[in-house]
Amino acid sequence: MGPCAIEVESLRKSFGGQPALRGVSLRVEHGEMVALLGASGSGKSTLLRHLNGLHRADAGSVSEVRVLDRVVQRGGVLAADIRRQRADVAAIFQQFNLVDRLPVMVNVMAGALHRLPLWRAMTRRFPPAECQRAWQALHRVGIERCAWQRASTLSGGQQQRAAISRALVQEAKLILADEPVASLDPASSRCVMELLAGLNRELGVTVLVSLHQVEHAFAFCPRTIALRAGEVVYDGPTTALSAERLRALYGSQSDELFAPAERQLPLAVPALRAA
Template sequence: MIEFQNVSKTYPNGTKGLKDINVTINPGEFVVIVGLSGAGKSTFLRSINRLHEVTEGEIFVGGTSITKANGKQLRRMRRDIGMIFQQFNLVKRTTVINNVLSGRVGYHSTFRTMLGIYPKADTELALQSLERVNLVEKAYTRSDQLSGGQQQRVSIARTLAQEAKVILADEPVASLDPLTTTQVMDDLKKINQELGITTIVNLHFIDIARQYATRIIGLNAGEIVFDGPVEEATDQKLAEIYGQKLETTEEEAKEVPYVATS
């Protein structure tokens, strides 16, 4: 369980990234965070593993405050939280399996991981993780030889090898074409359903959110303006999230990341 208690984030320039957030995400949920650029989606997501420090309040992961954790406790908590980035964050010049094995770094000494020495069990786990995203045949291919979609699926395999209990995905399909987007989102949904891994995804596209989420949280200017199951995310509610009327002009439509139903 992930719980935000009175969480706010103010940046040095005075910008409010989050405003008094109180929300609980239950184990096994597939939650999609939506909102315009600058609404606070990335700040919300990255505060869970403390890539962003909050200004006020506390965040609890599995009943323990990650906000107050430090040293070994913080490293252990982060080990349980996998992160998937928009730009994949792979070491392009090394093999796919080496990138997946980097998910095991938190389980071994710095000396071993610097030398790339991993137990046989870790290699087997990495191969199993690649098999789950249908890339085991690419295990010994250099990562820079893969397509963007394949690279993103390698990053998913890395979180599986990490044995994460929570997966955070920050705009994981923003740079992908529609077919590849479907493949990546299908993988995330399948992992969520089959392994019960709590999954929280930031998305810019409402139609994708509606297709995959069990719950949608809408942010606007750092505040939660909607929180509910997909079936309650009506066009009217979505218009409130984005702060714009549903019927848009051609120019306005370029700024609204959802497709209105006819």
Template structure:
């Protein structure tokens, strides 16, 4: 591992479910400090690729290596011995928030510190004063400090998602991988979450990789797009290269009437 290692490196990765190839021979390099949107039609392989990146999904046994900041996550259908270290540097944000619904938002955010704690201390919830301070600071930064004592189940989707991002901040994540983080949110909450991810990228240098169905959000908040179609990368470049013709090529002719002349869905 070196300081110059990419935040994420994927080489010749394939994942099959029976006879179906979810992703096929995908190569992807994300440099430190980038904010990258993974886009493409439903079923194109975006979520599978992101989950393979952290070892939540195991790629095929013929697949090449996947590394995070130089630490190998998996290769040849097996998790690496360094997968735990690699995962500790990444916060994963799920579409359905993945908070413990019965406990407070504050306690959910504190859970981000578990990866740095001895197992026994973590099991007993023996968090340090510093971890508790970081949790409240993170909640304040994401704009939900006033809800710290509420159960996660009593919060809106947008509030829960911002809590999930605060948890990644307490974790000390150097990168955030977000899998459709705004898919179930209203437009106002979706904009708040995307602005928050952009601010963490621009102000803190945190690498962001986010899967999105909404091309307009990708174009507004991200600098680079990687588009998948039928499990293969069909575009990898600046967000500004996603013109009308390119988007129709990615999403198909049925999108021709819903994409305006600037390439943004109408």
């Protein structure tokens, strides 16, 4: 098989003796936008944190994680150049991970730190070219007017757009988005998902986005990988999923995968697919 953006083989992870990932294997091609779907406790966040080396697989396992054609970890041992590898991988979190007291522009400029000397970060004396790149990123997501506000003054949707701007400044080739819309209202959720889809479509950035509700997968992700209790239970076209299939996979947990208004409509997911 040729090079790919993400390749995971037999990934196992336990916390306190409780298995979180049970031999997960998957592959994501360069330029794909893939939904990682699952109810609470399915292992989505744990899996994403293995892809950039924030978690290590169980020691002594036969697992291997490759990202952007490079080994991130093997058998629970991180690659020696893991810090350099992270420069090409942006993480977007549910809670935004911005420094509240700093201006939005400074938060966004953090995406450039991997290619700047430490003294520039410490003194906040960024090169004009990097400042211009940050301004363009903020303009792309529509919050350039907020550039010099404290991050804490932004709404949740604006803060998530700032996090996407940071990934743009980073010039990441892969975005790992961990429940990026879970705490947002419907309008902000759609805006954030549209921005991620735009980066994928227009810049060719590979996007793996974990989602709690299936309607976003239908609207934006051609392919879905579904996890349940640390195992892959579905990997294929999003259009092949149906409300009945999701209920068969998740049982009583399937209610978590539908927006409240949809829970009263058994055929809501196929309707989304047709739309």
